Amino acid sequence: MVEILKIIGLALITTISVIILKQQKPEIAVIVGVAGSVLIFFYLVDMISDVFGLFETVVSKTNIDSELFIVLIKIIGIGYITEFSANICSDSGNSAIASKIILAGKLTIFLLSVPIIISLIELIVGLLQ
Amino acid sequence: MGVEIIFKIAIIGILIAIVSQVLKQVGKEEIATLTSLAGLIVVLVMIVDMISELFSTVGEMFYLF
Numbered sequence: 236m237v238e239i240l241k242i243i244g245l246a247l248i249t250t251i252s253v254i255i256l257k258q259q260k261p262e263i264a265v266i267v268g269v270a271g272s273v274l275i276f277f278y279l280v281d282m283i284s285d286v287f288g289l290f291e292t293v294v295s296k297t298n299i300d301s302e303l304f305i306v307l308i309k310i311i312g313i314g315y316i317t318e319f320s321a322n323i324c325s326d327s328g329n330s331a332i333a334s335k336i337i338l339a340g341k342l343t344i345f346l347l348s349v350p351i352i353i354s355l356i357e358l359i360v361g362l363l364q
Numbered sequence: 365m366g367v368e369i370i371f372k373i374a375i376i377g378i379l380i381a382i383v384s385q386v387l388k389q390v391g392k393e394e395i396a397t398l399t400s401l402a403g404l405i406v407v408l409v410m411i412v413d414m415i416s417e418l419f420s421t422v423g424e425m426f427y428l429f
Contacts, residue, residue: 245367252374262404263377266411270370273418277365280421287425305427312426316419 242278245271266326272319304349310344317343369414373407380404 239286249271256264294304317340325333380403387396423429 244369249370252370256374256377258401259381260377263373263380263407267373267377267408270373270413273414274365274367274369276418277421280425284416285424302380308426309428312422314426315426317420331411 238278238282242275245274247276249274265323269323270324272323276319277351303351310347313340313343313347316340367411368417372412376403 237288239359247262253268254268284347290304290308294301321333321336321340324330324336380400383403384400386395387393387399
């Protein structure tokens with residue numbers, strides 16, 4: 236419970252210092268924004284590992300092979316990193332670069348999920364015959 | 365890895381702004397731009413170090429590498 240309060244406090248401090256720095260030094264304001272979001276991620280690391288631990292217990296109970304679970308976690312990681320950098324780019328004003336990053340993230344996720352789609356299709360074809 | 369990093373970067377930014385203003389008043393334009401450049405490099409080095417730590421944590425946690 237205390238974790239979320241720390242994160243909110245950190246986010247407010249970062250926003251205020253970004254606004255203070257915006258007039259004189261806009262480039263350092265962007266860097267403070269990046270530093271704040273990186274720090275918030277480091278606060279969340281142990282929460283995320285708890286969630287993945289729960290996922291793992293669920294997956295090990297149902298006999299889904301862990302290959303799909305690993306790809307799912309990879310997709311979540313890529314989604315997070317892409318969204319992180321895209322938001323920073325759009326915050327600092329250049330939304331064109333942000334949309335390019337989002338496009339790259341989508342392509343990477345699609346390439347990662349192609350083997351799953353193929354196995355799904357083979358499963359369906361097998362059922363139909 | 366706490367809040368003090370944000371304060372450090374903000375303080376460096378404000379100091380650079382003040383120093384370059386003072387140097388502009390005195391008339392040393394080129395030194396003003398040099399100091400702001402030097403401060404920016406210091407801040408960039410700090411943020412690059414943080415981002416590399418972020419990427420290694422994310423990579424190892426999400427099995428990306």
